[in-house]
Amino acid sequence: MNHIYRIIFNRASGVFQVVSELAKGKVKSAKTSAKLTALCMALVSSVALAGESSSTPAPTADNTQNELTDLKAKYEAQQTKIEEQEKKLSVLEKYVGTMPYEKVKDKKGAEIKNPEDVAIGVEAKVDSSGGVAIGYKTYATRNAVAIGNSASTYLVAGYSVAIGYGSVVEKTGGIALGGYETKAKAANSISIGISSMTGERAVQAVSIGESTNALGVYSTALGTHAGAIGDVTMALGYNARAIGDRTIALGTYAKSYNYAGISIGDFALSRGEDTISIGRNSEIEDASDYSIAMGNAAYVGKKRSPASGSILYVDHHTLVANGGTGETGSNRTAGDDYIVTHPEPEKRQKGSIAIGLGAKGYGFQTIAIGGTAEASGSNSLAIGIGTESRGLYSLAVGDQVVAYKDYSSAFGHFSSARAEKSLALGANTEINEGVNGGVALGSDSFNNRDLATIGYDISEQATKLEINGNKKQMTLLGEAGKKYQELQAEIDPLKKAYEKELQNYADLAELRNTLYDLPKKEVEVKGLETRIKQLKDENQPQAQIDKATKSYETAKNELEKMQEELTALKTKTGIQATSYDEAAKVEIQTKLDETKTKADKAKLDLNKKEQEQNKLVSTWKGTAGSVSVGNEITGITRQITGVAAGTEDTDAVNVAQLKSLAVAGIQFSANDYDEGDSSDEMKAKIIKKHIGGILPIQGKSGTVYGSSNAPAANYSSDNLITFNDNGTLRIGMLKAPTFSSINLGDTTPKALTVDNGGKLNFDGNEVVTKNNFGTIFNELYEFKNGLKTSKEGDKTVVSLDKDSLKNDPSFKGDKGDTGLSAKAQWLADNPGKTETDYAAAIKGEKGDKGEAGKSAKDQWLADNPGKTETDYAAAIKGEKGDKGEAGKSAKDQWLADNPGKTETDYAAAIKGEKGDKGEAGKSAKDQWLADNPGKTETDYAAAIKGEKGDKGEAGKSAKDQWLADNPGKTETDYAAAIKGEKGDKGEAGKSAKDQWLADNPGKTETDYAAAIKGEKGDKGDAGKSAYEIWRDNGNTGKTEQQFVGSLNANTKLKERVDTIENTVHNHSREIQQNRNAIAQVNRDMQKMNKELRAGIAGAIAIGSLYQNTIPGKETISAGVGSFKGQNAVAVGYSRLSDNGRVGVKANLSINSSGDAGAGASIGYTW
Known part of the structure; x- marks a missing residue:
């Protein structure tokens, strides 16, 4: 209990006494109170003794002795007390320093103004009630405490504390602990540490550490040279700086410059508003508001110059190969697969x-x-x-x-x-x-x-579907398919070479790992072996011994396996190292580098070939994995x-391109369309149809149609038909077309018509037919003067009227020599022979059936190996005569009359059945020569050659003539009529050529060909060309180009159809590509929407996390969030300090899009 001592006069005893009372509300140290008590007691006692003799009135005689006795007793008692106090004082002097009076006699003493004040120390002063000032020149104001040399609290700094040399508190409630001008300049601020300071505005700020500064309202600076400059800031760590308002800088040299910025980690820096920079050397530059940089050397800001090295992998705090620190923009060459896949054992x-x-x-x-x-x-x-x-x-x-x-x-x-x-x-x-x-x-x-x-x-030009049993497979066609297989044959060995080098590298890395792990495993096995022995020596339970034994056996088996692998790896690699020493490291690394070089070379060669192969087939074969959206x-x-419109063969086609194709459509034109004519009239002849539309192509119909360009009176489809001929659209004319009239001729065409009576007229004149021939003939001709007509069946026969001519002298010539007949000549040449003999002579004996003889053509082809029928025809063909009238040969006429028949059929039709062998007869030439003695073969040739007659009218073919002469007969009757009856088998006869050669010894086949070739005839009248006939046949005014166009119509139509099919195919492919691209964009948009919703769900999940509210406790919380079908889960950690003022938390969220978010914060509460 503390007391205040006072000196008072005791009137009862007539002496001065030292008394004490409780020091209410005073707080003093025990040592100080004891020392003051002892000093006061000694001082008062001395004054009491001195004053007792001088101030007490003289006693009476009776009382003198008693008073003296009493006084002596009191003195002795007082002396005893003084001695006790001196002893206590001597003990107190061991703890409280003293100084000679001479050194302080000129100094001012401590000063207080109120009973409740305490001032201890030279010139210590308490200026207001309740203050405590302890120390040299200390100064304390109301209810304030100032302790230490020159420590002071300002007059307005009541309820403050200043402890330490030169510490100063300038405002109410401040605390300054430290020395060397530690200052708390703002109300309720705290400054602890040498030269630490809270600024004039730093209300309720905290500055702890040497030379720390907390200058903003509610700011906190903790750590040597830490500075919390802005309002509501926190700087924790050596030289940490929280400069902007509401910023946090946590870590050595961490700095936060702008509003609400957070920097956590050594040298972490944030300059933008609401930015978070976490990690050593992390940095966020200006103009990067709301950015986050997390991780060692993470950076947000403008691009910098690359660092001098390339980042390989995170190794302690070194990020680049040369030991420097990587910067943004560094040449970040990621560690190659060799290093990453096979890192060093350590x-x-x-x-x-x-x-x-x-x-x-x-x-x-x-x-x-x-x-x-x-x-x-x-x-x-x-x-x-x-x-x-x-x-x-x-x-x-x-x-x-x-x-x-x-x-x-x-x-x-x-x-x-x-x-x-x-x-x-x-x-x-x-x-x-x-x-x-x-x-x-x-x-x-x-x-x-x-x-x-x-x-x-679809065109099967590049690929084709091949079916082999139940197996279906697309194959590459043509040169590309062949080249692809050739390249594959080159790629296979390159791939094997690359894989071999990769395996060699893996073996070397595994050897390195085994050499590193083996000694550790040996130590483990030895330790387990020792442990088993120890357990046995200590008589531990058998269960412990068994467990240790099992571990030992497992480790031993692993060791033996590693030793076996080491032996095998030594054999594979050729390296015989036994330990992972420096020499082994160098040897293995050297070989690793060599193998890596080989592998890189092999990979480069492989890639080149694969790229060449890919470029060859990339349009029709995927060279990377396929994309599936379903x-x-x-x-x-x-x-x-x-999807945007594609341009390349491998681009997607969108619907707009398909619509454009549909609008472009397909155009058709007829024979009368002229591409060179750009007039509207010509353009109107074009028929245009949309893709997918129907172009009616019709032939025979029940109605006659027409238009302004094609009047119904001139055009009809009744004679045309169209049909699908195995995928080809055919347009044909009926075999029996019907025409109202036919115009023949060019400049002055004549019309061939049929009148109502059924008569065929040409240019108004009746045309001669079989039915009207007799009537017309009788009207035009009269037979007399030696001619007569007679009826033989249905025929009118014109013959000579012998009776009328018999006596007509004008028909009689000079009488010539009587000629001998062949029989008479024979009889004359064969005296004694009879007519019967003659008949027998000219009749050959019936011979055996002869071998089938060859035709002249077959015989010629047999004699001329390698020659063709065309050569034969050329050989027997005479020189080209002048152009005659266009006429058909019998064969052509027969083929035209017998559609579907061939030349072979024609040859069979006109060839009679082979008769039996007849008597050998003379050829016409022999018979002529026999009948004309002295004549030569030249005479014979001249004799059989008629004089060139005047140009006759176009004659009928043999068949037409025969049919005209035999009304009612058919073509079949004609074929039968010209076929001879089968005769007896005759002797094998010679061909005309053989007979001629036999009759002309020394002659050649060339001579024979020349002999049978007629002389070149006179030039015939000019015949009409095919174009002229076409022009005269209803195409007056048409050009030769139009005629060619009409001939090529079917070919052009097919070409156009092919072009259309190719166009449709190309557009179909573009459509599919567009669909694919459209689907990809759709997926991207869906993905974006999903990510946005998932991000919102992540924010909701983090915002829902529970945060610790109990000081000194830690909380781990989990939260979920959902937004428009997307979900997220978040986990968090939070903690409050023991005093509840400092709180930290960290959060992590993962959403349903697979994205992760993280956040961290720290807070200080006043």
């Missing part, structure tokens, strides 16, 4: 992150986030519950997602990418093994189409929207 699990219950990061630089998530492929990322990234550089995001192969990516619940470089995007999407580079987009999409699939070419098995399909 770094096999380096740089990996695993966050979540049971999360596992097995490989090099892997990230696994989420409950039981596993990232086992080097540089792989797995985010989600039960998600796995197994391949090199693989990425798996979502619940139960698996990325199986290298470079594969899978996003969405239960999606899986089972092929290399494949992408599965969407819930339940799947890509089958072997579909390398394949893509599956959209929920429930499935892709199982590999690179071997070839596209369908599932053929389950019938899931999608439309593709928002």
Whole structure:
């Protein structure tokens, strides 16, 4: 209990006494109070003794002795007390320093103005009630405490505390603890540390640490040279600076310049508003408001010059190969597959992150986030519950997602990418093994189409569907298919060479790992062996010994297996190192570098060939994995929207292009269309139809049609027919067409008509027919003067009237010599022979049936091997005469009258049956020569050659003449009439050529050909050309070009149809490409909408996280969010300091689009 001591006069005893009272509201140290008490007691006691003799009145005689006795007792008692106090004072002097009076006699003493004040120390002063000033020249104001040399609280700084040399509090409630001008200039601010300061505006600010500054309202600066400059800021860490209002800088040299910026980490820097920069050397530049940079050396801002090295992989704090720190814009050459797949033994699990219950990061630089998530492929990322990234550089995001192969990516619940470089995007999407580079987009999409699939070419010019049993396969055709196979034969060995070098590299890396792991495994085995011995020595339970033994046996088996592998690897690699020492490192690394060079060379050669092969077939065969937006098995399909028009063969075609094709349509024209004529009248002759429209092409119909260009009176379709001839549109004319009239002739055509009476007229004159011939003949001709007519059946026979001519001297010539007949001549030459003998002589004996003789043509072809019928025809053909009238040969006439018959049929028709062999007779020439003695073969040839007559009228063919002479007879009757009866088999006769050669010894076949060739006849009248006949036949005024066009009409139509089919095919292909592109854009838009909604769901999930509100406690919370069908899950961590003033929290969200978001914050509460 503290007391205040006072000196008072005791009137009862007549002496001065020292008394005490409780010091209410005073707070003093025990040592100080004891020392003051002792000093006051000694001082008062001395004054009491001195004053007792001088101030007390003289006693009476009776009382003197008693008073003296009493006084002596009191003195002795007082002396005892003084001695006790001196002892206490000597003890107090051990703890409280003293100074000789001479040194302080000129100094001012401590000063207080109120009973409740305390001032201790030279020139210590309390200026207002309740103050405490302890120390040299300390100054305390109302209810304030100032302790320390020159410590002071200003007059207006009541209820403040200033402790330490030169510490100053300028405003109410401030605290300044430290020294060397520690200052708390604002109300209720706290400044702790040498030279620390809270500024004049820094109400309720906190500045802790040497040379710290908290200058803004509610600001906090914690750490040497930390500065919280703006209002409501926080700077924690050495030289941390929170400059802008509401900024946070946490970490050594961390700086936040602008409003609400956050910088966490050594040298972290944020300059924009509402920015967050987390991580060592992370930085956000100006004009980057609302940006976030998280990670070591993360950067947001304008591009900088590249660093001097290339980033390979995260190794401690070094990011680039030369040991420097990477900057934005660095040449970020990602570590090649060799380094990433086979890192050094010391770094096999380096740089990996695993966050979540049971999360596992097995490989090099892997990230696994989420409950039981596993990232086992080097540089792989797995985010989600039960998600796995197994391949090199693989990425798996979502619940139960698996990325199986290298470079594969899978996003969405239960999606899986089972092929290399494949992408599965969407819930339940799947890509089958072997579909390398394949893509599956959209929920429930499935892709199982590999690179071997070839596209369908409707024209079958580039590809064709081949069916072999139940197997259907598209194959490449032509030169491209052949070249493709040739390139594949070159690629296969290159691929094997590359794979061999990769395996060599893997063996070397495994050798390095084994050499590194083997000593550790040996130590493990030895330790387990020692542990078993120790347990046995300590008589531990058998269960512990068995467990240790099992571990020992397992480790020993692993050691033996590693030793076997090491032996095998030494054999494969040729390296015989026994330990992972420096020499082995150098040897293995050298060989790794050599193998890498070989592998790179092999890969480059392989890539060149593969690129050449890809360019060859890329239009008709996918050179990367296919893209699926649905599932053929389950019938899931999608439309593709928002596709722009394509330009290249491999671009997509959109619906607009198809509509354009439909508008362009197809144009048709008839024979009368002239491309060179651009008049409207000519354009009107074009028929235009839209794609998909119908062009009626009709032949015979029940009505006659016409138009202004084709009047009904002149045109009719009754004689035309159209039909589908196995895919070809045929336009033909009836075999028996009907015409109202036929015009013949060119400049002055004549009309061939039939009148109502059924008469055929030409130019108004009746045409002679079989039926009217007799009538017309009788009207035109009269037979007399030696001619007469008679009837023989249906025929009128004209003959000589012998009776009328018999006596007509004008018909009698000079009487000539009596000539001998052949019989008379024979009889004359054969005296004694009779007519019977003559008959027998000229009649040959019936011989055996002879061999079938060859025709002149067959005999000629047999004698001239290699020659054709055309050659034969040329050989027997005479020189070309002048152009005669156009006439048909008997053969041509017969073929025209017998449609469908061939020349062989004609030859058979006119050939009589082979008769029996007749008597050998003389040829016409022999008979003539025999009848004309002295004559030569030349005379014979001249004799049988008639004089050239005047040009006769066009004669009828033999068949026509015969039919005209035999009314009622048919062509069949004619064929039978000209066929001879079958005769007896005759002797084999010679051909005309053989007979001629036999009769002309020394002559050649050439001579024979010349002999039978007639002399060149006189030039005949000019015949009409095919064009002239066509022009005269109802085409007056038409040109030869139009005539050619009419002949080519069918050919042109077919060409146009082919062109149309090709155009339709091309447009169909473009349509399909457009559909594909439209579907892709649709998927992209859906993906964007989904990501936006998923992002909002993520924000809702983070906003829903529960935050800790209990000081000293930590909270882990989980939240979910949903927005328009998209969902998100978030986890968070929060903690409040023990005093409840400082709080931190960190949050992470993952949404249904596979995107992750993170956030962190720290807060200080006053």
